[in-house]
Amino acid sequence: MMSPIDPRKLRNAFGKFATGVTIITTVESNGTPRGFTANSFTSVSLDPPLLLVCIDKSAASLPVFQEGKGFAVNILVEAQKNAAGLFASHRADKFNSVPWHSGRLGMPLIDDVLAWFECVSENHVDAGDHVILIGRITDFDYRNAQPLGYAGGGYFNLGLEQSLVDVASKGTGIIIGAVLEQDGALLLKEDDKTSKVSVPAIGRDGTQPSLPRLVKELSSGDLSVSIDFLFAVYEDLKTGVHVVYYRGMASGPALAGTRFFSFDEIPWDRLIDDPTHSMLERYVREFKYGNFAIYMGDDIEGKVHALDTKTAGSDT
Ligand SMILES: Cc1cc2nc3c(=O)[nH]c(=O)nc-3n(C[C@H](O)[C@H](O)[C@H](O)COP(=O)(O)O)c2cc1C
The missing domain is CATH 3.90.79.10 (Nucleoside Triphosphate Pyrophosphohydrolase)
Incomplete structure (x- = not known):
């Protein structure tokens, strides 16, 4: 029998893949900007121009992304580490301390990023504890600078x-x-x-x-x-x-x-x-x-705790 997958170990193994860091943004119907830090961004297709990002089902902004007409991907430069930290938090005022403007589609674009993509929502795919947001790119730009990197639970x-x-x-x-x-x-x-x-x-x-x-x-x-x-x-x-x-x-x-x-x-x-x-x-x-532990955070820790409790329970 195959041994069960240990979610903590799996999280660490996923974390070995070095990535860039993005902030994914959208707007509520009343115009309030929303966003979160993500490293699950992937380019998908050139023709049609598609990209994807995976959002945790426990993210407070999930319903806004599911209901909105689109979203933007902002790829961060190394000087934007603080913005990455801010957007990985649950703070309500994330947009007060970073300069940003609205793109043609109305999505919040963070100033001075390495590259940005504005997208209309193409599809949402339910995938385990995440939802895959697939976007069709309507506008984008980039510049030359050093990217912010992320691997093994820390920025590089x-x-x-x-x-x-x-x-x-x-x-x-x-x-x-x-x-x-x-x-x-x-x-x-x-x-x-x-x-x-x-x-x-x-x-x-x-x-x-x-x-x-x-x-x-x-x-x-x-x-x-x-x-x-x-x-x-x-x-x-x-x-x-x-x-x-x-x-x-x-x-x-x-x-x-x-x-x-x-x-x-x-x-x-x-x-x-x-x-x-x-x-x-x-x-x-x-x-x-x-830390990646904080990203998968409460959810995984909760599950691990639940598994531990179950094992302890079955021993008695
Ligand atoms: C480097 C890094 C990468 C992250 N990648 C993702 C990701 O790909 N998908 C995701 O749902 N959350 C990711 N997170 C966690 C979210 O940024 C975090 O849960 C955030 O609080 C969600 O915001 P919200 O609850 O306001 O929606 C990442 C966090 C960090 C620090």
């Missing part, structure tokens, strides 16, 4: 790769660190003497750092570490040192001198410096809004 940024090349070419001091997460907790280093807390990194002592060396050092106990993406590149203005942070996953017990802190336990007042503070704040914020 191709422009950062360029910053890394710039840092490497300057040949100044470099620190390489990794923000590592295990079950919603971050691996941080605590200094015995000063009790200051930092993100695991190498190069602070002036030695030549490298990512493989950092991974090797961190994996020397029973902890296994995998690096996903570049997360931040900046120059520490106080020291002139360039700091490069990756983000990744850890699994296993923390090494001596390090500890996993859940997001609520992060000792913000003991962090080693302001840049580390801002970087971790950004990590926590993006995790909350951008």
